[in-house]
Amino acid sequence: MQIGIIEDHLLVRDSFKKLLELQDDWQVTIEACSVAEAKLAVALEQPELFIVDISLSDDETGLTFLSYLQEKYPHIKLLVASMHDGEPYVSQALRLGALGYVSKRSAAEELIDAVQSVAAGKRYISKDVQFTTAQPSQAAVEQLTKRELQALPLFAKGLNAKQVAQELGMMPKTAHVHKANIYAKLEVSTSFELLKIAIEIGAVQLDELA
Incomplete structure (x- = not known):
């Protein structure tokens, strides 16, 4: 499976890559630190799944990139890994097409399971992530x-x-x-x-x- 990562902290990006590539047939083919860089990369090659951080050091956030991928490349599965593990970030990310949401605090333990679930088209929300529910009649x-x-x-x-x-x-x-x-x-x-x-x-x- 080919995986893309957009994450502006080099150490975090490297640790994610090392962890992911311990799995058989998993390869990180895109490493980006900004939305602009990620857009250029994905135009040339589309991975099966993209791991997206919310807070980035440039003007555009990971939410912007989620919206872009959902519109241009809806076949790419989307997983958020962020320090923002509450509202309104979680609801916004899921509404923009993310199937999974993992807190960076638990990413080391849950990232592999999250990627496997999202790649299979199933939702994955780590236990320490909180979001509001609806009130149906x-x-x-x-x-x-x-x-x-x-x-x-x-x-x-x-x-x-x-x-x-x-x-x-x-x-x-x-x-x-x-x-x-x-x-x-x-x-x-x-x-x-x-x-x-x-x-x-x-x-x-x-x-x-x-």
């Missing part, structure tokens, strides 16, 4: 069918319709219908918004995302 939740309630936490964790279909033993087309119904009934438009509701109603526990 009870009436909206009660509209969901039994099958939709089974599918809700899977979609909230970032699984696609094919993966949900495999988990629940149904056709992908049926899973797509369930997803559309869930989003419509709960009035959400992104898997991040769905995740916040899933946590609030207890369908997903935070420790399931780590």
